[in-house]
Amino acid sequence: DTAVSQTPKYLVTQMGNDKSIKCEQNLGHDTMYWYKQDSKKFLKIMFSYNNKELIINETVPNRFSPKSPDKAHLNLHINSLELGDSAVYFCASSQSHRGQETQYFGPGTRLLVL
Amino acid sequence: AQSVSQHNHHVILSEAASLELGCNYSYGGTVNLFWYVQYPGQHLQLLLKYFSGDPLVKGIKGFEAEFIKSKFSFNLRKPSVQWSDTAEYFCAADDKIIFGKGTRLHILP
DSSP: OOSEEEEOSEEEEOTTOOEEEEEEEOSOOSEEEEEEEOTTOOEEEEEEEETTEEEEEOSOOTTEEEEEEETTEEEEEEOSOOGGGOEEEEEEEESOSSSOSOOEEOOOEEEEEO | OOEEEOSOSEEEEETTOOEEEOOEEEOSSOOOEEEEEEOTTSOOEEEEEEOSSOSEEEOGGGOEEEEEGGGTEEEEEESSOOGGGOEEEEEEETTTTEEOOOEEEEEEO
16 A cells, blocks of 8 residues: 555656656645655755645746646656756655645656656 | 755764764744655655654654754764664755755665
């Protein structure tokens, strides 16, 4: 019973392509997040959604577009992929966005742009 | 701006050595603090968290952390490390879930 799942686990693609990463949580949480972990292992918040509504949108190129069809899903679509997009992307969820909540992370999606 | 800093980027210890990883935050209001661990090839998982109350927090696998408000610190400690503690450790603070850059811990068998 995976709490937070991401697909695919690995993604290798050419520059300029458009790709999506899917995230699903079965914890009944209201809030979901996308993080980018770069080659130096630095984790940076990209987006956060609470009940399908965007609440955090850090400085991320608008080639990245999150989509939340329902509160259990937060997908990340990336247009016109660039070499610098290569990283591990983590999805996470928490009960709420009030800050006192533990975040549960997915296994990560390793994206390699050639 | 809110920030979280971890001073040690890479720590190498022998088994049974004591561990202390530094974490400082800059946040003016009430702060909630977390330590997450990422074992090789695995995803992030929570080690421990501090919201309020006793500033000495016990976590899983023998880890503990102490919140010192006057020093804006939340250092992670373990009296005797094991080889299986080799991992990346992230300190985090809310709000906006700000992470430190991580500390890579390598335990020599």
